[in-house]
Amino acid sequence: MKILAPIIVALPLAMCSSMQYHAGGPGASHAPSQTSVISLAPSLTEIAYAIGCQDVLIADTAYDDYPAAAKRLPHVADLAHADLERIAALAPTLVLALHDQEHEAAPIAGRLGIRVVYLPNRRLADLYADIAGVAAACGKQVQGNALARNIHAQLGRIAVRSARRTPRPRVLYLLGLPGFTVGSSSYINDLIVLAGGDNVAASSTAPYPDLSAEAIVKSDPDIIIVSNDTPFGPEMRAREPWRSLRAVRAGRVVRPPDDSLIERNGPRVVQGLAWLSDQLGR
DSSP states (O other): TTHHHHHHHHHHHHHHHHTOOOSSSSSSSSOOOTOOOSSSSHHHHHHHHTOOOOTTTEEEEETTOOSHHHHOOOEEEEOOOOOOHHHHOOOOOEEEEEEHHHHHHHHHHHHHHHEEEEEEOSTTHHHHHHHHHHHHHHOOHHHHHHHHHHHHHHHHHHHHTTTOOSSSSSEEEEETTTTBBTTSSSHHHHHHHHTOOEEEETTTOOSSSSHHHHHHHHHSEEEEEEESSSSHHHHHHHHGGGGGHHHHTOOOOOSSTTTTTHHHSSTTTHHHHHHHHHHHHH
């Protein structure tokens, strides 16, 4: 439990402090009577629907695919660029973005004068700040608090069960080739720990490092989890450094049923953690 303690403790602390977020552009922190919101991140869109903000959500990004209704909204960004002309035409009262989206979101505040609310999304505990920020933006604080409590309770139950696992399997989460993975400052690392595993790239403080072939061989994971859009079929596994790894030799290479369950820090992260815990326990 010592390994899990820092993350489990951080979750309720985040709930207490999650109302603190950074806003760019003019405007107060309370949702106006005629709110209209644009989301620039799929995780924030999922939160909006989960707490009943769909009535004020008027646009999102081309990558928003859950729930199904999100696909039918106008798409005004692609996670790299925001369509200022379309956003101006929609005239939202505010835009929700993540802290690492300043490049595409700053012109919305600077050139269009529309308030942008930036929310954190690096660690698992940031999910609670995101829920509180979205809830405050659309006036659904009660629903946001309920969602946060429910997620916290479910994650805690899975973490307690997973903590009994010994030995802890060494996990390589492969986001892409040649060796793109997750470091200790990523929320996927937090999920691996809560699921009862040890991240082989935890020594890297970068959220998403690119491991060398030598580092991959040295890590020798017990299990490799591969994103669905990463080509990692039999031909790739027969090459070095992959064929030398115990996980490949033992056939312990798995793909998530849906990458967004783990790679998107949103409400469905509970399903992602449950799946991950199950895989590590086999």
